[in-house]
Amino acid sequence: MKRILIILIIIVAIASFVGTGYYLYQKSEEPPVIYETNAPFKTDIERKTVATGSIVPRKEIDVKSQVSGVIEKLFIEAGNHVKAGDKIAKVKLIPNVVALNNADVRIKTAIINFKNAEVELDRQRELFEQKVISEFDYNQFLLNYNLAKQEVEAAENNMQLIKEGASKQEGMSSNIVRATSSGMLLDIPVKEGAFVIESNTFNDGTTIATIANMTDMIFEGKVDEAEVGKLKEGMDLSLTIGALDTVSFNAKLEYISPKGVEEQGAIQFEIKAAVSLRSDNFLRAGYSANADIVLETKQQVLAIKESDIQFDEDEKPYVELMVAEQEFEKRILKTGISDGINIEILDGLSTDDKYKRLSD
Incomplete structure (x- = not known):
């Protein structure tokens, strides 16, 4: 009986060993690779190329001041629509001491000449009435009187222009900054109390406001030299606006720069395209945009x-x-x-x- 038990234990041990070996062999064998x-x-x-750029107004105008001084009042804010001639700002002049002194001397001199001309005219009028002098001679003194009177008015107007930027004569307010064209006021880079410089031959002057026609927008972007040879004016573009990523705008290519510019080791060419606006989305100046340009379709x-x-x-x-x-x-x-x-x-x-x- 004891012998049979030993034999059974040996058989079970051998079977367990063989089974374990077979299991490990099966597990270690890699399954066949099935390719899809x-x-x-x-x-x-x-086949497309992408141009990166921005949306800008076709015409954007900087409005300058005709006089130097301090911004006394701003009449409108950025975002407002203006018409040509509308008031934008009023500039308070800071008179130049030398110019002010010269204007004062001019007034005094003009008054003296006017009084002398007036006295002389009265004296010559009496002689003319007594038939002592001819009408021709009398008219010469009358002319001098009128010229002296005109000089007094001109000197006073000049003084007022120097002090206030405006004269007594209508339409001579040079210290009022007005819109030079119709459109939307994009920006007013100055504030009330800020000093501004007039625009003249020697400097551009301080920009008081920027006006643009927001109904005529264009896309300005750049393409690589490897793609520019495939572009032609009149091609259709599809614009994706960064701020309006769910909306696309159509555009038509109207300008390809004849000269490239090197940027970060690559030659880039500027392009411009007229944007077709949509009534349900307002395009703001400066929006970043990507333009998909279809080069070939099959x-x-x-x-x-x-x-x-x-x-x-x-x-x-x-x-x-x-x-x-x-x-x-x-x-x-x-x-x-x-x-x-x-x-x-x-x-x-x-x-x-x-x-x-x-x-x-």
């Missing part, structure tokens, strides 16, 4: 996923074509245009073929 396949398909392909061409293509040592594109169940061979391809996702197949595959799938 894709098939060529027909689709439309657009409809219903044979294509595959570009991520499934491999390249050999000669940089020739190929796929692994399935010739039997889970058996593949190298097939060289001739490709056409690509949109970055799908690529056109000109030769090497048909719609009945299947090839090894590399992409997820």
Whole structure:
């Protein structure tokens, strides 16, 4: 009995050892690799390039002051619509001491000359009435009197212009800054109390306001020299605005710069396109934007996923074509245009073929 028990223990031990070994062998053996396949398909392909830039008004005007001084009052705010001639600001003049002194001397001199002319005219009038002098001689003194009177008025107006920027004569308010064109007031870079410099031959002067026509907007961007040769005026653009990412705007290319500019080692060419505005979205000046420019379009061409293509040592594109169940061979391809996702197949595959799938 004892002998039989020992034999059973030995048999169980051997069976456990064999079973464990078989289990470990089965677990260590790798499962066969099953490759998934894709098939060529027909689709439309657009080859595009992207230009980065911004939305700006076609015409943007800086309004300057005709006189130097301090901003006394601002009549409107940024965002308001103005018409040509509307008041924007009033400038309080700070008179130049030398100019003020010269103006004062001019007034005094003019008054003295006027009083002398008045006295002389009265004396000559009596002589004329007594028939002592001719009418011609009398008119000469009358002319001198009128000229002296006019000089007094001119000197007083000059003094008022120096002090206040405005004269007694209508329409001579040079210290009132007015809109030079109609449009929207984009910016007023100065505040009340700020000092401004007049615009003249020697300097541009201080900008009081910026006015633009917001109904005529353009896209200004830049494209790389590798793509600029494919662009033509009149091409359609699709604009994506950074601040309005769910909305796209149409535009038409109207300008390509004849000269490139080097930026970070690459030559960039400026382009401009007229934007078609939408009534449901207001475009603000300065919005950043990307423009998709369609360079070439092909409809219903044979294509595959570009991520499934491999390249050999000669940089020739190929796929692994399935010739039997889970058996593949190298097939060289001739490709056409690509949109970055799908690529056109000109030769090497048909719609009945299947090839090894590399992409997820």
